[in-house]
Amino acid sequence: MKDVDEEHVLIRRYLLGELEEELREQLEQRVISDSDYKQEVLITEGELLDEFVSGELSPHDRALFLRNFLASPAQRRKLETAKALHAYAVNHKSPDTPAVVEGGWLKSLFALFSSRRRFLQFAWATVILLAVLGSVLLIYSIISSQRPSYYDELVMLNQPSSPVLEPGSSVASAQLSPLLFRGNSDAKTISVTPETDKLQLLLPTAAGTPAKYRVTLKENGGAQVFELPDVSTRQVGANSILVLQIPVKMLTANEYVVETVENSSSADSVTVYPFRIQRSK
Amino acid sequence: MTKGWEDNFEALLAWLDPDRERAGAKYEEIRHGLVNIFNWRGCSDSEDLADETISRVMKKVSEVAATYKGDPALYFYGVAKRLLFEVNRRAQSKVEKITPEQLRDTLVADDPDDNSEEAYECLESCLQKLSASDRELILNYYQQEQHTIEYRRQLAQRHGLAPNNLRVKVYRIRAMLHECIQSCLKTRTANETNSLENHD
Numbered sequence: 005m006k007d008v009d010e011e012h013v014l015i016r017r018y019l020l021g022e023l024e025e026e027l028r029e030q031l032e033q034r035v036i037s038d039s040d041y042k043q044e045v046l047i048t049e050g051e052l053l054d055e056f057v058s059g060e061l062s063p064h065d066r067a068l069f070l071r072n073f074l075a076s077p078a079q080r081r082k083l084e085t086a087k088a089l090h091a092y093a094v095n096h097k098s099p100d101t102p103a104v105v106e107g108g109w110l111k112s113l114f115a116l117f118s119s120r121r122r123f124l125q126f127a128w129a130t131v132i133l134l135a136v137l138g139s140v141l142l143i144y145s146i147i148s149s150q151r152p153s154y155y156d157e158l159v160m161l162n163q164p165s166s167p168v169l170e171p172g173s174s175v176a177s178a179q180l181s182p183l184l185f186r187g188n189s190d191a192k193t194i195s196v197t198p199e200t201d202k203l204q205l206l207l208p209t210a211a212g213t214p215a216k217y218r219v220t221l222k223e224n225g226g227a228q229v230f231e232l233p234d235v236s237t238r239q240v241g242a243n244s245i246l247v248l249q250i251p252v253k254m255l256t257a258n259e260y261v262v263e264t265v266e267n268s269s270s271a272d273s274v275t276v277y278p279f280r281i282q283r284s285k
Numbered sequence: 286m287t288k289g290w291e292d293n294f295e296a297l298l299a300w301l302d303p304d305r306e307r308a309g310a311k312y313e314e315i316r317h318g319l320v321n322i323f324n325w326r327g328c329s330d331s332e333d334l335a336d337e338t339i340s341r342v343m344k345k346v347s348e349v350a351a352t353y354k355g356d357p358a359l360y361f362y363g364v365a366k367r368l369l370f371e372v373n374r375r376a377q378s379k380v381e382k383i384t385p386e387q388l389r390d391t392l393v394a395d396d397p398d399d400n401s402e403e404a405y406e407c408l409e410s411c412l413q414k415l416s417a418s419d420r421e422l423i424l425n426y427y428q429q430e431q432h433t434i435e436y437r438r439q440l441a442q443r444h445g446l447a448p449n450n451l452r453v454k455v456y457r458i459r460a461m462l463h464e465c466i467q468s469c470l471k472t473r474t475a476n477e478t479n480s481l482e483n484h485d
Contacts, residue, residue, distance in 0.1 A: 019325060021327075032362060033359055033362055035322060036318040036319065036322065036358045036361060036362045037356045037359055037362075042314075042317075042318055043453070045321075046321070046456060047452050047453065050456055051452075054427075075327030076323075076325075076326075076327050076328055076329055078320075078324045079324055079325075081463075081467060084400055084401055084404040084466070085408070085459070085462060085466050087401055087404070088401070088405045088466065089408065089423070089427050089459070089462070090427055092405065092408055092409070092412070092427075093424050093426075093427030094427075094428070096424060097428050
């Protein structure tokens with residue numbers, strides 16, 4: 005089983021373009037001489053496409069997928085098929101789609117709702133609904149009492165008129181490179197100290213002229229930290245570049261990616277900038 | 286096609302397998318593998334590169350076949366690798382420095398291959414070509430938002446399949462749909478071109 009898992013990981017790394025040349029050649033030799041193995045690679049490729057479309061890929065894998073996996077037109081056509089299948093399945097979701105039933109308490113719960121005693125079903129459904137609503141309200145009130153101060157600060161920092169900050173003890177500033185080409189996958193490490201309260205990221209864009217972008221910050225695990233729908237480029241020297249200023253309170257020692265999409269562009273091209281936060285004393 | 290080409294092709298088939306039918310199947314298998322490898326290496330003209338590889342092997346087959354030991358497919362791979370090296374070298378010599386304009390093109394150019402809406406419409410007709418059970422299976426497979434192991438196990442059970450056979454089955458249905466969608470898109474493009482020409 006371990007071998008199967010390792011093989012699966014190896015194939016994924018190959019498809020994402022992060023395998024060393026020697027291993028890559030070994031894998032390709034198996035593809036060309038063993039049709040079962042080729043089929044396994046093609047199956048894994050399909051699963052990778054599904055994970056990309058349903059947003060299950062980690063930011064790291066997503067960046068590699070965009071940069072390497074989709075490099076050829078044939079691969080992009082495969083993505084079209086996967087997108088169409090997902091969209092169709094969502095639009096035609098039938099009520100008899102089997103639900104996931106796991107063992108233990110979930111199985112018991114399912115059994116309860118399979119009961120023919122309508123009153124019992126209704127009573128339990130009401131209790132669960134109230135409990136869920138209560139939990140949602142509680143979580144919402146906790147989040148809304150904490151989040152706005154950071155988020156409001158974030159929005160203030162990223163106004164078109166906000167100044168570009170000078171790096172210093174309270175401001176960490178770094179220029180990030182977009183993930184565009186093979187061999188460029190290292191995330192930049194940015195050190196922050198207890199005195200640092202703002203992180204300023206300079207994101208060079210392809211547009212030479214002022215433009216507006218949707219900017220999303222995600223953790224390495226895929227969780228979204230925030231999204232700013234309308235960030236304007238700012239003038240830094242002779243260049244018009246995207247400047248993102250983040251309250252450090254919103255970040256932990258972790259790997260992140262910034263994803264940007266130009267608002268006026270008709271193509272949904274995402275540019276990805278990876279970085280890593282390191283806490284130092 | 287010349288007599289020389291035909292002779293080389295016959296020699297190639299004979300090298301792959303003494304049985305002509307099995308040799309034909311092996312030839313297709315190798316070509317399919319080459320196309321995929323070129324795709325995964327990011328080449329934009331994988332079909333042409335696979336054909337060029339085969340053509341180079343064909344020219345050498347009379348010299349190689351008698352003495353070569355091992356799976357002929359690996360010889361094809363060696364030739365493909367050399368071709369890839371040449372292609373990369375040519376590409377490198379053309380692009381010495383990436384200009385901001387090129388960078389912009391890479392980032393935001395409208396992808397001429399982006400046919401999402403058309404692909405969706407083609408998919409609707411392609412799904413009708415599947416058997417009812419295959420259609421149900423593929424839709425159920427995609428109707429689960431998170432592709433959990435447990436969900437797949439249940440789906441396999443529901444369709445009387447072992448879990449790994451479900452992966453294979455889904456792959457085959459998806460491959461069939463992909464071929465059907467691509468052929469549908471090509472037909473649409475051809476029809477549009479014809480109607481434009483008639484209009485002119």
